[in-house]
Amino acid sequence: MKHVTIVGATGAVGAELLAILADRGVDASRLRLFASSRSAGRRVDHPGGSIVVESADETALRDAFAWSDVVYLAANGRVSRRLAPIAVAASCTVIDHSSAFRGDPGCPLVVCGVNDEVLDGFEGPGVIANPNCSTIIALAAIAPLRRLGRLVRLTVCTYQVISGAGAEAMVELEAQARAWASGHALPTTRLGRQGIFNVFNHDSEVDPAGVNLEERKLEIESRRILAQPELRVSSTCVRVPVMRAHSEAIHVEFDGPVDPTEARTILSEAPGLELVDAPEDRRFPEPIHATGRDDVLVGRIRRDPGVPDGRGLALFAVGDQLRKGAALNAVQIAEAIESRGR
Amino acid sequence: MKHVTIVGATGAVGAELLAILADRGVDASRLRLFASSRSAGRRVDHPGGSIVVESADETALRDAFAWSDVVYLAANGRVSRRLAPIAVAASCTVIDHSSAFRGDPGCPLVVCGVNDEVLDGFEGPGVIANPNCSTIIALAAIAPLRRLGRLVRLTVCTYQVISGAGAEAMVELEAQARAWASGHALPTTRLGRQGIFNVFNHDSEVDPAGVNLEERKLEIESRRILAQPELRVSSTCVRVPVMRAHSEAIHVEFDGPVDPTEARTILSEAPGLELVDAPEDRRFPEPIHATGRDDVLVGRIRRDPGVPDGRGLALFAVGDQLRKGAALNAVQIAEAIESRGR
Secondary structure, eight states: OOOEEEESTTSHHHHHHHHHHHHTTOOGGGEEEEEOTTTTTOEEOOTTSOEEOEEOOHHHHHHHHHHOSEEEEOSOHHHHHHHHHHHHHTTOEEEEOSSTTTTOTTSOBOOTTTSGGGGGGOOSSEEEEOOOHHHHHHHHHHGGGGGGSOEEEEEEEEEEOSOTTTHHHHHHHHHHHHHHHTTOOOOOTTTSSOOTTOOEEOOSOBOTTSOBHHHHHHHHHHHHHTTOTTOEEEEEEEEOSOSSOEEEEEEEEESSOOOHHHHHHHHHHSTTEEEOOBGGGTBOOOHHHHTTOSSEEEEEEEEOTTSGGGOEEEEEEEEOTTIIIIIHHHHHHHHHHHHTTO | OOOEEEESTTSHHHHHHHHHHHHTTOOGGGEEEEEOTTTTTOEEOOTTSOEEOEEOOHHHHHHHHHHOSEEEEOSOHHHHHHHHHHHHHTTOEEEEOSSTTTTOTTSOBOOTTTSGGGGGGOOSSEEEEOOOHHHHHHHHHHGGGGGGSOEEEEEEEEEEOSOTTTHHHHHHHHHHHHHHHTTOOOOOTTTSSOOTTOOEEOOSOBOTTSOBHHHHHHHHHHHHHHTOTTOEEEEEEEEOSOSSOEEEEEEEEESSOOOHHHHHHHHHHSTTEEEOOBGGGTBOOOHHHHTTOSSEEEEEEEEOTTSGGGOEEEEEEEEOTTIIIIIHHHHHHHHHHHHTTO
16 A cells, blocks of 8 residues: 655645545545645644644655655646655655646656656656646547647637635635725736636746647647657637636647537547537536536537538537546546556 | 707617717706606706606607608617617617618628728618627727728637616625625525636627627627628637626637737727736736726737738737717717717
């Protein structure tokens, strides 16, 4: 039985990691949880007894890494860059939620169900990078369609939840709704703007080419995960006032004609996806129905009339950005490594 | 001075038409307002005296049409099909907000600022069709870019306000926010679902090909307005919990390389548009800033990295769906016809 450390255990992803591991029967004696000194000392619930969150100071972390087999890093890129080498030196498998190692050719970048095969070459100990949430959800929905033909281009427009500043941003969105309902001024400390009854372009950094970091991640990570450096990726990443689960309008071009009916059959049978595509009832994927779910919901599957020769498909995918978009995928990576006997 | 009749005067578009005409100095003595018997008898505010809304029975309408020069039809397709021929027979210029005449080759389909020239051939009396809101906003933003090259393909993903059931849907969205804040069950009579903290695919009818009517309008109307029957149009139309102003993520392909800097200059100078594109301050178009505005806001102007040879641009456009997306464009059509002496 493996020993597991979570760094960033009190954040949105950390809490979800803990819940998923608890669901899978990992008991408290096999877990050590770390957070910044602000959250240290807090007890978090766990079946069979709560766990005290430890302060992420280096001595305690080194001790935990020496005891651990798997380390989940769910803090930020700076923390990951500092701690990953220490954990690897202590022979841990590190699964990193930040973008720090996603471009590192020595670190597999994995969406389970999409490119698990890259783990065959992973000897460990080492770092496996968990992709960005919007990339994971898009590729989970699209990857099974590779049976229909080679992907040539993806166009992805996102409807992403307000979680840029983590759990506190979601709390502020709720506070904005309450303030609006009671006629008070909206609190904007975290979001820096009105989130309720508004949409705004993704708050990540915009590069000199005018592309924001979230869009760039979709482009670069998709190519690497699909092992298609020539794949063309267009995207616009936008935040919407939703608590949980990212939605994505996806237009896909193939190298030859594809049949939407066949696409629907493939997606309905793909593990990790749930087909929600009932035009007669106007039932399509919605974020409130994907919240807390492991499956990514897919629907609106249709021929894209804007692509010649029947080479285009369009679909709408919605996935919980903290489950498959983050924690669930990370746990699946750890399980895939364990199943390979490493 | 023209005499004007508005049918559907108490709806969201009708109210906006009235406000715009009032702003332009059209006084109450030159206006007759009609609505269903449910709203008839209501007085609506107008500078210099309120106006009584008349019941839309045929005798009263025929009387109004005989007196009118311009008739705005802002009810629904069935009402438009019934009343437009009567108004035209009475020598009126009819500007129709429904989709009833948008495909009729005898009726110009006009976005002012985009294809006004088709009005040169309009002899009147007759019907001019006002395009669908999302088409108007997309084309207002894109059309000036035709100076850079021929448009080959548009991909439009929308973030549309909840107004499918008109003003009452917006009232229900507000009621849902209040119910959520006070912990009560959400009212869903109009929307049929949770709108607050959710997004859902456009509620228009889905055709056998899986394309919804809103997406089909974008495709068919764009081709007609741009006079490019070969234009390729991909779209996904989605509703978001916003009160007013549609947002659209637009990816455009041209027949040759285009320069994003040149695109920005063109859009910054185009009448009817306001450039909001300040990456350094993360200031881009947002629906709360377009509400009640005549200009369509454009920003996020960048090269689309998913289109080869520099032939792609991406941008984000936000426009008030009741102003340029409906009433303002209709009034501009009437003014364009008047300026042509008809």
